[in-house]
Amino acid sequence: xxxxxxxxxxxxxxxxxxxxxxxxxxxxxxxxxxxxxxxxxxxxxxxxxxxxxxxxxxxxxxxxxxxxxxxxxxxxxxxxxxxxxxxxxxxxxxxxxxxxxxxxxxxxxxxxxxxxxxxxxxxxxxxxxxxxxxxxxxxxxxxxxxxxxxxxxxxxxxxxxxxxxxxxxxxxxxxxxxxxxxxxxxxxxx
Numbered sequence: 001x002x003x004x005x006x007x008x009x010x011x012x013x014x015x016x017x018x019x020x021x022x023x024x025x026x027x028x029x030x031x032x033x034x035x036x037x038x039x040x041x042x043x044x045x046x047x048x049x050x051x052x053x054x055x056x057x058x059x060x061x062x063x064x065x066x067x068x069x070x071x072x073x074x075x076x077x078x079x080x081x082x083x084x085x086x087x088x089x090x091x092x093x094x095x096x097x098x099x100x101x102x103x104x105x106x107x108x109x110x111x112x113x114x115x116x117x118x119x120x121x122x123x124x125x126x127x128x129x130x131x132x133x134x135x136x137x138x139x140x141x142x143x144x145x146x147x148x149x150x151x152x153x154x155x156x157x158x159x160x161x162x163x164x165x166x167x168x169x170x171x172x173x174x175x176x177x178x179x180x181x182x183x184x185x186x187x188x189x190x
Contacts, residue, residue, distance in 0.1 A: 012050050012060060014040045018056045020104055028054070030110050046088075058113065062120045069097040082183045088174045091150065095166035098154055105158045113153060121151055144182055186188070 017046055018040025020128075022031045031054050037047050073093055079086050098105065109119060125147050150173050157169055 011046050014042050016061050083185050084182045088170050090172035091173050099162055102158055102162055110177045
């Protein structure tokens, strides 16, 4: 990565941090660019070079979270199949990723932004499906059911203080899913 790109990412992260500082102090609708850039410690031109609106900051933050999570899954070489064990591993990693951001998500919920978060993840799921030629034009009720249910469980878990471990929550989700959602486990060595 070139220095300019690193610097741009650093500035964006500063703006995200400033956004969350402002969100602690006031409702989302009352955040102003002047206050935001002061909290972020960046110039006004840096804000406008990177974002068109305050809403874009939330989208950038969520995109970074999801991208980081997917990169971690890829680095761990988690298969893309739908075996019970793989699905459980993917959910475990998702709960771990969200747990790291628990305070920020609680703040977003407290400020009434849960519908924007849900909309982001719904659009992101649609985007991911469009990248798979075998799934691009099909609406899978399984996918909608699983996504909606698991998203709301994850958000409720965070709102309730993430008392259960990510492992317990991944187990809960997987055990709540019908067997028809999973591929058959292949015996070892086959």
